[in-house]
Amino acid sequence: MDKSLILLSIVLIFISNIESQETIRPTVLWHGIGDTCCYPFSMGRMKKLIEANLEGIYVYSVEVGDSIAADEFNSYFMNVNDQIDQMCAKFKANGNLTNGFNAVGFSQGSQFLRAYNERCNDPPIYNLITLGGQHQGVYGLPDTCLSMNGTICQMVRDLLDLGVYESFVQDHLVPAEYWQDSLNYDEYLEKSVFIADINNARSQKNSTYYKNFISLNKLVLVKFNNDTIVIPRESEWFGFYTPGSDKDIQTMEETDLYIEDWIGLRYLDENGQVIKLSTDGNHLQFTDDWFVQNILTPYLNNTI
Ligand SMILES: *[C@@H]1O[C@H](CO)[C@@H](O)[C@H](O)[C@H]1NC(C)=O
Numbered sequence: 001m002d003k004s005l006i007l008l009s010i011v012l013i014f015i016s017n018i019e020s021q022e023t024i025r026p027t028v029l030w031h032g033i034g035d036t037c038c039y040p041f042s043m044g045r046m047k048k049l050i051e052a053n054l055e056g057i058y059v060y061s062v063e064v065g066d067s068i069a070a071d072e073f074n075s076y077f078m079n080v081n082d083q084i085d086q087m088c089a090k091f092k093a094n095g096n097l098t099n100g101f102n103a104v105g106f107s108q109g110s111q112f113l114r115a116y117n118e119r120c121n122d123p124p125i126y127n128l129i130t131l132g133g134q135h136q137g138v139y140g141l142p143d144t145c146l147s148m149n150g151t152i153c154q155m156v157r158d159l160l161d162l163g164v165y166e167s168f169v170q171d172h173l174v175p176a177e178y179w180q181d182s183l184n185y186d187e188y189l190e191k192s193v194f195i196a197d198i199n200n201a202r203s204q205k206n207s208t209y210y211k212n213f214i215s216l217n218k219l220v221l222v223k224f225n226n227d228t229i230v231i232p233r234e235s236e237w238f239g240f241y242t243p244g245s246d247k248d249i250q251t252m253e254e255t256d257l258y259i260e261d262w263i264g265l266r267y268l269d270e271n272g273q274v275i276k277l278s279t280d281g282n283h284l285q286f287t288d289d290w291f292v293q294n295i296l297t298p299y300l301n302n303t304i
């Protein structure tokens with residue numbers, strides 16, 4: 001054979017090898033409040049579970065700040081918008097995520113990943129799965145403090161006492177940034193630094209949020225039927241209190257966010273791309289088997 005033909009066939013074999021090599025899409029996890037990237041009983045366990053079931057997968061568990069202690073502290077007290085900016089930079093700089101990834105949010109990590117999708121999405125999220133997220137925010141906190149650390153609990157109480165929409169509190173207390181006071185809706189619209197923004201609730205809508213959100217392949221919303229932490233728990237499915245009430249609940253389909261399609265949720269839903277799952281149990285209570293069967297196998301087991 002002629003030299004150039006040999007070279008050509010080597011090149012062709014090389015190319016066909018590349019094409020047939022399918023890479024499993026990476027998964028990114030974003031933990032909830034009081035949690036961190038790597039505690040062995042929480043995100044560490046999830047990372048191992050995914051790696052054990054999907055051979056060769058790259059799993060990145062979000063760490064906000066540069067230590068475990070900072071990560072936990074930031075989950076209470078770091079301005080969420082700054083947290084999103086930090087992840088936009090971190091994900092983009094991570095060569096293992098270049099071709100996009102699936103994302104699994106735990107509790108408040110859910111709406112933070114959605115904010116990443118709406119604002120940055122570079123690299124893009126393919127399937128976004130949210131477990132017990134507060135997509136419409138919360139109006140109320142559970143009686144029990146979520147931290148084992150008494151100092152943190154006291155700081156949360158002191159900040160809340162100042163008033164949830166005080167600008168200092170909006171800048172420093174994470175749950176305040178996704179607080180939707182349904183009895184004072186106008187004040188919420190005016191002062192909420194995070195959730196009103198990513199829900200495009202104000203009169204001026206950001207079309208980038210819509211464009212990025214409808215680029216998702218699937219949006220999977222998991223609600224915990226017996227959740228006593230998220231108030232109201234319907235927020236996990238984009239439902240919430242009817243404006244002007246702290247008792248009556250609107251389903252996702254009854255909210256203005258959906259009807260007027262502020263972020264593209266209705267568009268995705270009408271195209272069959274929104275999947276609502278529910279499971280009995282309190283906040284984030286599920287078994288490994290449940291996760292593998294309902295989340296991992298259908299939504300994380302795909303290739304780029
Ligand atoms: C990318 O993935 C490889 C293989 O799993 C790993 O060794 C490396 O540390 C990862 N890089 C980052 C930035 O996580």
Ligand SMILES: *[C@@H]1O[C@H](CO)[C@@H](O)[C@H](O)[C@H]1NC(C)=O
Binds near residue numbers: 206207
């Ligand atoms: C809309 O969001 C994008 C992405 O975060 C931002 O760059 C842009 O400034 C926003 N537009 C307006 C009008 O706020």
Ligand SMILES: *[C@@H]1O[C@H](CO)[C@@H](O)[C@H](O)[C@H]1NC(C)=O
Binds near residue numbers: 073150151152
């Ligand atoms: C409790 O949190 C405070 C504030 O972050 C920190 O200074 C302190 O070391 C923590 N205590 C324990 C026991 O972790």
Ligand SMILES: *[C@@H]1O[C@H](CO)[C@@H](O)[C@H](O)[C@H]1NC(C)=O
Binds near residue numbers: 225280281
């Ligand atoms: C959890 O909620 C479901 C649905 O509302 C209900 O059927 C079930 O009885 C509840 N379980 C417990 C232990 O309260």
